[in-house]
Amino acid sequence: MELKDLYRDVILDHNRQPRNFGRLEPSDAGAEGHNPLCGDRLKIFLRLDGDRVQDVRFEGQGCAISTASASLMTEAIKGKDRAQIRELFNKIHALLTRDDAVAGPELGKLAALGGVREFPARVKCASLCWHTLNAALERSATTVSTE
Amino acid sequence: MAVTASRIAPAPALDVERIRRDFPILSRTVNGKPLVYLDSAASAQRPLAVLRAVEDYETHSHANVHRGVHTLSQEATAAYEGARDRVRRFINARSTREIIFVRGTTEAINLVAQSFLRPRVGPGDEILITALEHHANIVPWQLVCEQTGCTLKVAPIDRSGEVRLEELLKLINSRTRLVAIAHVSNALGTVLPVQQIIQAAHAQGVPVLVDGAQAIPHGRIDVQALDCDFYAFSGHKMYGPTGIGVLYGREALLQSMPPWQGGGDMILTVSFERTTYNDLPWKFEAGTPNISGAVGLAAAMDYLEGLGLEAIAAHEQQLLALASDALRRIPGVEIIGTAAHKAAVLSFTLSGVHPHDIGTVLDAEGVAIRTGHHCAMPVMDFFGVPATARASFGCYNTAGDVERLAAALLKVREVFC
Numbered sequence: 001m002e003l004k005d006l007y008r009d010v011i012l013d014h015n016r017q018p019r020n021f022g023r024l025e026p027s028d029a030g031a032e033g034h035n036p037l038c039g040d041r042l043k044i045f046l047r048l049d050g051d052r053v054q055d056v057r058f059e060g061q062g063c064a065i066s067t068a069s070a071s072l073m074t075e076a077i078k079g080k081d082r083a084q085i086r087e088l089f090n091k092i093h094a095l096l097t098r099d100d101a102v103a104g105p106e107l108g109k110l111a112a113l114g115g116v117r118e119f120p121a122r123v124k125c126a127s128l129c130w131h132t133l134n135a136a137l138e139r140s141a142t143t144v145s146t147e
Numbered sequence: 148m149a150v151t152a153s154r155i156a157p158a159p160a161l162d163v164e165r166i167r168r169d170f171p172i173l174s175r176t177v178n179g180k181p182l183v184y185l186d187s188a189a190s191a192q193r194p195l196a197v198l199r200a201v202e203d204y205e206t207h208s209h210a211n212v213h214r215g216v217h218t219l220s221q222e223a224t225a226a227y228e229g230a231r232d233r234v235r236r237f238i239n240a241r242s243t244r245e246i247i248f249v250r251g252t253t254e255a256i257n258l259v260a261q262s263f264l265r266p267r268v269g270p271g272d273e274i275l276i277t278a279l280e281h282h283a284n285i286v287p288w289q290l291v292c293e294q295t296g297c298t299l300k301v302a303p304i305d306r307s308g309e310v311r312l313e314e315l316l317k318l319i320n321s322r323t324r325l326v327a328i329a330h331v332s333n334a335l336g337t338v339l340p341v342q343q344i345i346q347a348a349h350a351q352g353v354p355v356l357v358d359g360a361q362a363i364p365h366g367r368i369d370v371q372a373l374d375c376d377f378y379a380f381s382g383h384k385m386y387g388p389t390g391i392g393v394l395y396g397r398e399a400l401l402q403s404m405p406p407w408q409g410g411g412d413m414i415l416t417v418s419f420e421r422t423t424y425n426d427l428p429w430k431f432e433a434g435t436p437n438i439s440g441a442v443g444l445a446a447a448m449d450y451l452e453g454l455g456l457e458a459i460a461a462h463e464q465q466l467l468a469l470a471s472d473a474l475r476r477i478p479g480v481e482i483i484g485t486a487a488h489k490a491a492v493l494s495f496t497l498s499g500v501h502p503h504d505i506g507t508v509l510d511a512e513g514v515a516i517r518t519g520h521h522c523a524m525p526v527m528d529f530f531g532v533p534a535t536a537r538a539s540f541g542c543y544n545t546a547g548d549v550e551r552l553a554a555a556l557l558k559v560r561e562v563f564c
Contacts, residue, residue, distance in 0.1 A: 003507075003508060003511045003562070006507065007504075007562055007563075012563070015563075037519060038501070038502075038503045038518070038519055038533070038534060039519065039520050039524075039527065039533035039534045040533070041533070061501075061533055062501065062533075063501035063502075063503040063504050064501060064504045064563065065503075065504070119507060121507075122503070122507065125503065
């Protein structure tokens with residue numbers, strides 16, 4: 001278990017300077033996520049063009065892993081359609097939870113989350129934004145929970 | 148006041164190196180580093196004396212209690228009821244009839260909420276707590292409010308994390324049916340002026356429950372001197388096993404309360420027409436109890452009295468002062484909870500770093516602290532933080548542990564700042 005493997009430079013950078021941070025107004029869909037264990041809260045705002053995410057922003061407060069994961073996610077999903085996002089979600093989910101998962105080139109910067117699975121207590125931090133995104137895509141305006 | 152007795156009388160110093168040898172877990176490593184355990188407020192480690200007492204009971208004397216004429220059942224009953232008397236002496240209760248074994252503080256408070264308070268309250272009645280409470284001393288009362296229509300009142304705190312006593316006292320009135328307060332705040336370490344609050348409540352005929360979960364390991368508790376009506380605590384916060392705790396209740400009040408749970412051991416006779424209930428304390432102990440837990444708890448009490456509660460309190464106060472100074476020297480650290488009287492609990496934040504990231508870096512350094520809301524979300528809201536990092540100290544911690552904490556926090560700054 002190496003600390004540097006969790007807090008890679010990409011993670012630290014996106015924690016310090018989260019991309020696409022703030023509200024998106026007007027937006028077409030959104031959801032709020034909450035991780036009661038650590039008190040992480042985040043809101044995701046989506047502007048959709050049919051099936052495609054035209055723009056996305058997020059706001060909230062959380063640890064470095066949850067902030068960086070959300071920031072990386074917003075960069076990764078912009079311009080993608082639902083099917084592509086679903087595919088990405090499955091790959092991220094595997095990366096965060098399965099020991100045999102390998103980060104392929106299609107993950108891009110998201111591969112920086114590859115160290116999180118060595119820190120089981122922090123997996124929920126990294127996955128909160130993705131669960132919240134799913135909720136937003138389903139246009140359920142409810143609060144989701146990773147607990 | 149019991150928890151701060153050390154401020155008045157100097158106590159003999161603890162032989163901490165010898166104490167550490169009593170706790171085998173403290174010699175393990177975590178992530179390749181010697182463990183520094185600073186999370187005793189969440190759960191304290193157990194000394195060999197407790198581990199052996201439990202093992203000895205399980206190995207040689209286990210059977211069900213109060214049920215058999217055979218030798219093992221008698222030995223188990225003697226061990227269990229002996230533990231009850233040990234508890235009585237530890238908190239200076241008048242009688243073992245006032246000592247109810249429960250799973251922990253949470254169950255003790257729920258018992259009082261459902262059996263004592265619920266039948267006595269309705270719309271217009273009030274329960275008074277403070278803004279410092281652990282969820283276990285909030286939610287059981289909210290359930291009673293939902294069930295009966297009574298109202299929960301909350302006495303405010305100030306920026307140092309102390310209860311605003313004047314405002315609390317003003318909230319005690321003719322509608323108040325119970326005051327339920329922490330003895331020591333788990334999130335901030337604040338020692339509450341419980342004796343003063345109890346006196347004021349009693350002056351108006353209002354009973355008082357004290358949540359003693361965080362006070363019991365830090366000093367001598369005397370329920371008669373406190374004059375409280377209920378006192379709740381857990382075994383595992385005082386170096387005993389999990390799953391065992393105590394509700395002390397004034398005998399007259401316990402007598403007046405209906406049983407909480409029904410089942411075996413809490414009855415005298417059962418027929419389908421009419422069941423009569425057992426005497427105190429068994430009326431409140433339905434089902435087979437946690438016998439080995441009680442045995443372990445009694446052993447923990449022997450152990451603590453052997454060390455000397457005043458000596459433990461003095462040692463912990465030294466560590467608290469040392470750690471507070473060390474943390475204040477680290478740029479960006481803010482100590483949350485700066486009450487004049489604190490138990491050895493140190494909650495803090497580090498500017499720009501989420502407590503969970505602090506916790507992960509510290510863990511990599513072998514330093515175990517608690518991070519999060521500490522089951523006290525209203526306290527976090529009051530200070531405007533989602534969470535804090537919390538170091539808590541016990542009889543086995545050393546000045547070296549404080550140094551390791553400070554060094555690990557500098558490492559956190561290296562990574563994030």
